[in-house]
Amino acid sequence: MTLSAFQFSDDQAEAFDRVSTLLRHVGVNLEDGLTTPMSGSLSQVMALIGKAGSGKTLLLAELCKSLQAAGVEVVSGDYEGRRRKDRRTLAILAPTNKAASVLRQRGVPATTIHRILYTPVYDPEYERIADWLAGTGERPEVKDMPEEALDRAKRFYDQNASIPGALAAAGLRGSDFITGWKRREDPLDIGLVDESSMLDDRQFEDLKEIFPTLLLFGDPAQLAPVNQSGAMVFDALKGEQTVELSRVHRQDADNPILDLAHALADDSLDFDEFETMVQDAARRDDRVVFGQRVEVDLMARSPVLVWRNATRIRLINAFRRVYEAPDTALLPGEPLICDGIELPLKHRKKRIDLEARGLIKGAQVVYLGTGSRPGFSRLHVVGAEDPQVSAASIVKIEKPDEEEPFIPFAANMGAAFLHGAAVTVHKAQGSQWDTVQVFAPDLFAAARMGRVEAGQPLWKRLAYVAITRAQNRLIWVVRNRLSLPTQPLRVDDLKVAPAPLSLVAEDAEEP
Secondary structure: OOOOOOOOOHHHHHHHHHHHHHHHHOOEEOOOOEEOOOOOOOOEEEEEEEOOOOOHHHHHHHHHHHHHHOOOEEOOOOOOOOOOOOOOEEEEEEOOHHHHHHHHHOOOOEEEHHHHHEEEEEOHHHHHHHHHHOOOOOOOOOOOOOHHHHHHHHHHHHHHOOHHHHHHHOOOOHHHHEEEEEEOOOOOOEEEEOOHHHOOHHHHHHHHHHOOEEEEEEOOOOOOOOOOOOOOHHHHOOHHHEEEEOOOOOOOOOOHHHHHHHHOOOOOOOHHHHHHHHHHHHHHOOOEEEEOOEOHHHOOOOOEEEOOHHHHHHHHHHHHHHOOOOOOOOOOOOEEEEEEEEOOHHHHHHHHHHHHOOOOOOOEEEEEEEOOOOOEEEEEEOOOOOOEEEEEEEEEEOOOOOOOOEOOOEOOOEEEEEEOOEEEHHHHOOOOEEEEEEEHHHHHHHHHHOOEEOOEEHHHHHHHHHHOOEEEEEEEEOOOOEOOOOOOOOOOOOOOOOOOOEEOOOOOOOO
């Protein structure tokens, strides 16, 4: 085995060797940097699991580099290019845009599972440009497009490897070159899936149909998907199919956030003792804060993590009150969470359009303002590579002690949203934020109830997931209080993209 410049730990090196052996059986030799055409006769799944800080993401990144060095081409959700019989491909996937963006920030060319399940259909005229940029075609001559625009597209692609971004640099809009989206019919090759603890059984089966070789990276200490009875998809894998990373690699020396997360593995630790540990850590290190109130300024970009829905709704309404948000409208800068697509079956193509642009259930969104038509919203999809979207929207503001949510405005059909100033720990899985606020009274309630999930006290699983969402700073909020904002809600910190696609016209008929 040829290791990269980075020196693996013993357990990482063993995991790399195990993966190398699996890949050699399917025609990809990482040691020699050689590949043979995919036979299509062998299907293999392997899970690489470990707790937070065990080096899973670093191992994924190094495997990605080694595969590319061996001649395996990365397939993105943007464009695939022409198929060749001898071509070996790789896709790096995550369940959500936010999780994929965490990988991209670390140099890993990740996309979402949904963007691999559904692929864009390009206008033939502009598909020739895409083929040229991807290196599979000659430089085209395009009517009404000057040579300087093609040069701009090429420079952008050479730096960013994004077909849509390159075409945007040439002065095109998405609606110029993408005519629709279709469900993938042909299989791919090798798939690396991060945050696989979030996968449900149906997604797992979909991925196995597409990828003959599938590598899952996940944390067994996280919360299982809802309706999965506490089980994760990799729990059913046996023997050689699972590799566990046991050593914890600190992001920084003596990282207090990871120390707290791993302390939860102590069976004898109760909630009061753990909260004392948090308070002690806060005295020693400013990366941990023992907070006496929720900091409202943070909630627009980093939601408060809670267990109970009732707590979530109360915090959302408190957030809207302190910003003096009207009942009949949203303020630009308010955070939203996509709650799914509300469309009849005959509008399947429109559903694919919305989901392919990142509006999948659980997606984090910032409201930018009203759209050009009644019921439409301009939105920023957090973590998406092309984040600016205009879409028909149904926004639901839940109220305390009321069964039905208040709807300030709505299209007849389209993307449905809940407010995102506070979210449940379950919904937060797969995401990370620089600073995370955890609402400790909710976890205390879970501890007092004595609930157990997958053999572990529920409060510990909740605390572990919530704490490990923090990249640099953890605020452990111990009182039911909310600060006043120090500035108005803002949107100027969000990257402004070219004019977005307008999706799902209310009165449009299915083509």
